[in-house]
Every structure is written in C-alpha cells, then in structure tokens.
Amino acid sequence: MKNKKLNQWLWKWHFIAGLISLPFVILLAITGGIYLFKDKYEAPKQAHIKTVKVEGKAMSFDEQWQLAKPNLHKPPYAMVIPIEENQATAFSSGMFSHKTSVFVNPYKAKVSGKISPKYSGMHTVRKLHGELLLGKFGTKIVEGIASWMFVLIITGIYVFWPNKKEGIKGFFKIRFKKGKRILFRDLHAVFGFWVSILLLMTLAGGMPWTDVFGGNFKWLQEVTQTGFPKTWSARGVQSKIKGEAITLDDMVALAKSMHLKGEVSIGLPSNPKGVYSIYNTTFNLGAQKRFHFDQYSGEQLVSHNWEDVGVLMRSRMWFMAFHQGQFGLWNWALMLFVALLLAFVAMAGLVSYLKRKESGKWGTPKVPVSFKAGYGIVAIIVVLGIVFPLFGGSVLVITLVEFMRERKKSKGLTI
Structure with missing residues (x-):
C-alpha cells in the first residue's frame, strides 16, 4: 500500500512541476514532432541542387x-x-x-548550389525546440524544463500507481461517466503512465545538447576517458x-x-x-x-x-539518434507517436486542472503539516539536483519562497 501522506506530498510536487513545465512541454512536443519531418520537407526543395x-x-x-x-x-x-x-x-x-x-x-564543371542549415525553415523549428529562439538563455530554460520533466514523470508514476484493490485494471481505468474533470484527469494519468518510459528515453537523448548538464556530461567523459x-x-x-x-x-x-x-x-x-x-x-x-x-x-x-x-559516448550517441528517430521507420513513427501523445497528455492535464481549480486560487494540493520528507526522499532530491543543476537551483528557490510564505503566515500576514 502507498503511504498516503507521501502520496499527497509527491502529488504537490507533481503539480508544481507541471505548472512550471506545461506550456513549454506542449511547445517542445509540437516542435519536436514537426522537426521529425525535416528530411521530407527539405528533400524536394534541395533536389535541384543535389541531383544533376x-x-x-x-x-x-x-x-x-x-x-x-x-x-x-x-x-x-x-x-x-x-x-x-x-x-x-x-x-x-x-x-x-x-x-x-x-x-x-x-x-558541367560548375557548382550547382549551396546548402546551409541556418537558412532552412526547419532550422527555425529546431532553434525554437532547443532554445525558444532566445539563444543561450533559451537553452537554459529548455534544460530547466527538461529537468523538471524527469520529476514530473517520477512523481506521476508514484501518484498514479493503483492500489491493491484496483489491481491490474487500475493501469487502464478511464472513467467516462464521472464528469469532464475526472475524464481528463484519467486520460492524463493513464496515457502519461504508459508513455513514461519512452519519455524518459527521449529526454535522455535531448539532455546532451543542453548547456549545463551537457557540459558536465562532456567533462565526465573526458575525466573517465569514455568519450x-x-x-x-x-x-x-x-x-x-x-x-x-x-x-x-x-x-x-x-x-x-x-x-x-x-x-x-x-x-x-x-x-x-x-x-x-x-x-x-x-x-x-x-x-x-x-x-x-x-x-x-x-x-x-x-x-x-x-x-x-567509450561507453558514455556510445550511450549518448544512441539516445541522441533515438531522440531524432534515426533508427529507421519504426523509430521515426515511435517518436512522432511520443510527440503527439505528450502534447495530448499535457493538454488533458491542463483541462483537468482548470476544471478543478477554484477562482482566484492556484489550487496547489494540500500536504498534512505533520508530514516530513524522509532522508531517502531528501537524498533522491539532492542527487537529482546534482545531476540536473538547473533543477537543483530551482528547488532551492521554490523552497525559499515556501519558507518565506510560511513565515509570513505565522506572523499573521497574508500574501
């Protein structure tokens, strides 16, 4: 059986991660799906240059x-x-x-043409996907969102995991007759759970392109001579x-x-x-x-x-190729499926939230005052914060804001 208080606490962090990530997740899913059509889009435009x-x-x-x-x-x-x-x-x-x-x-002994990625429409899509068209600053935003997506997936799996009463049926249960809020909640949870492993693999393929995590990963390869x-x-x-x-x-x-x-x-x-x-x-x-x-x-x-x-570089190259759908038609179709399902899951979660949310409130899940995160949970957060530094930094900021908020409340102030 799941720990009820821990479940509520993780549900709160899942909510916070979703609130931070949601609009960007939808954008990344859509632009990633579009970019999968790069070769099909560019081939006819470049045929007069490449074919003689x-x-x-x-x-x-x-x-x-x-x-x-x-x-x-x-x-x-x-x-x-x-x-x-x-x-x-x-x-x-x-x-x-x-x-x-x-x-x-x-x-004919002449140049038939030049091709440079930066002048392609798909290059703009890639820049939007990887850096929100904001250069290095945008790259760090995308990295932060990708880091929080790991938290979204991990906490989402625990919160969704059915209890013993529901059994195996709980992994497929969608309640169509309990109102729209429950319907969209179930669509978000069930489809999100079943696509979670593929999402983790897709994220692993995208992280090496990031600035902070990517730079640290490159350093680790050099130190361990596994590049x-x-x-x-x-x-x-x-x-x-x-x-x-x-x-x-x-x-x-x-x-x-x-x-x-x-x-x-x-x-x-x-x-x-x-x-x-x-x-x-x-x-x-x-x-x-x-x-x-x-x-x-x-x-x-x-x-x-x-x-x-080296093993780290081989793993990196495999996941990056998988992320781009480059292992053949099956991989391309799978990545398109992941992109579409991710956008759907994110929007279903948004609809469910908006139908649950009370006017004028954020609707943040309540956690019992008596609950204290155990050392194991704290250790996991610390490890995630070290592996994903931008996640770690944002957790510190959120924790500080929460601390100040509780302090003001204890003094009888409102914020």
Whole structure:
C-alpha cells in the first residue's frame, strides 16, 4: 500500500512541476514532432541542387575539390562520395548550424548550389525546440524544463500507481461517466503512465545538447576517458611531408573498396601535414569506422571501430539518434507517436486542472503539516539536483519562497 501522506506530498510536487513545465512541454512536443519531418520537407526543395543530369564524362574528384574551394568561406574539411551517377558531389566546411555544403556538378564543371542549415525553415523549428529562439538563455530554460520533466514523470508514476484493490485494471481505468474533470484527469494519468518510459528515453537523448548538464556530461567523459578516442577525428595525427600528395581520386577508389555501410566521406587535409580520412555515417552505430592516412605515402596511420568509442559516448550517441528517430521507420513513427501523445497528455492535464481549480486560487494540493520528507526522499532530491543543476537551483528557490510564505503566515500576514 502507498503511504498516503507521501502520496499527497509527491502529488504537490507533481503539480508544481507541471505548472512550471506545461506550456513549454506542449511547445517542445509540437516542435519536436514537426522537426521529425525535416528530411521530407527539405528533400524536394534541395533536389535541384543535389541531383544533376548525367551527360558526358565526369571531371575528377581533385578537379571538383579545386572548384569547390573558392565557393566556401573556409577550405572544405570533407567530401561525401556520391552513390549514384546523377548525384552532385558535396564538399563541406564549418560545423553544426554554421556548416555550409557546396554541391559540384561533375559533368558541367560548375557548382550547382549551396546548402546551409541556418537558412532552412526547419532550422527555425529546431532553434525554437532547443532554445525558444532566445539563444543561450533559451537553452537554459529548455534544460530547466527538461529537468523538471524527469520529476514530473517520477512523481506521476508514484501518484498514479493503483492500489491493491484496483489491481491490474487500475493501469487502464478511464472513467467516462464521472464528469469532464475526472475524464481528463484519467486520460492524463493513464496515457502519461504508459508513455513514461519512452519519455524518459527521449529526454535522455535531448539532455546532451543542453548547456549545463551537457557540459558536465562532456567533462565526465573526458575525466573517465569514455568519450571518443583522441585520434577519432585525426587530432594529433600528421603526415610526413615527402614528395607529391596522392590524389583524392585514389582515396575515393580506396574508400569504395572498403564497402562501408551508410554515407561514406573523405576527410580532406587542411595543411601540408594534414591527413586523409575515410569514415562512414550510419545509424547502425556499430558499423561506424574511421581510418586516417598519410596524404603523401597513403600509409594507414590510425584505424578505429565503434568498439573503440567509450561507453558514455556510445550511450549518448544512441539516445541522441533515438531522440531524432534515426533508427529507421519504426523509430521515426515511435517518436512522432511520443510527440503527439505528450502534447495530448499535457493538454488533458491542463483541462483537468482548470476544471478543478477554484477562482482566484492556484489550487496547489494540500500536504498534512505533520508530514516530513524522509532522508531517502531528501537524498533522491539532492542527487537529482546534482545531476540536473538547473533543477537543483530551482528547488532551492521554490523552497525559499515556501519558507518565506510560511513565515509570513505565522506572523499573521497574508500574501
């Protein structure tokens, strides 16, 4: 049997977490669902740049490389090997939202166009989803909300958990004939419970992008050496300058002979001591490989498999890919389902609250004065506050406000 007083106390914190998070949760669910359609939205808009007409003999990859250079602000760091004959060759510079890709038509020896994420409509959706279009400040708001969502889910599971009398039926019970408040309460609770595990996994995939938690997680990877190997991105790997550099076409031929899965790219040397790299991008993460070669002799200097990546980074990359629905149609459909259900659960909770709330009052659940949180509960809050610092900071603020409120009440003042 559940502890009744503890249940009331957790219900109060579930309410507070919901009140803080609700409007943002709905926004994040809607924008996340829209962003899942990124590839379908962008594909037809970019087809005229990425697709070319096959006519005559294609120019060499070295010639295409030279053609791409003056069309980028910075020298390209990578080239994606075309899979089809009618596919333009992509050369990229910059990282993340500053990334720009130039596409070369190898038959007409000209640039067919440029693509940069920051000029896409979906980039705005992503910025709204990740930082509310408020830059670093917005990122911290989203991180704080995501932290409180963990609390929402944990407290919600305990509060909802049926007692022995209800048994297994309690996990599916929706009362359609008890009025709208009870109906929407049950819709919120039942659907929220069944989607909770998926929500925790989705949140775990989003947290590495945050500023504070993400920065701490990155630090932990470095301290425990559970991130990428130092030479994963060719850091510290150098060529020995000797004679003429081998051609990009030779590297493409070598890459094709490896039969790597997914999209295969050639990392381009940025200076005389730089190296060529061959690597693949695939969401069959275990199939990812990286090879670095001396640009003059062609000697393989370093090779890495996915097993060389530390456990924290592997977990991080898996959850981030899951968060974006990148493991195939099943994953994409599942994330769309989670986004839609999260928005529905949040709105059902709002309707239930508005129908319960008395005019002029917040409707905060009452907790018996005699109840004191045990050491175990306090320990859990402290741990959550350390793992999610913005949650910890907000709990301190709320606790201080509650303390001042009770102090004023004890002096006969009202607030």
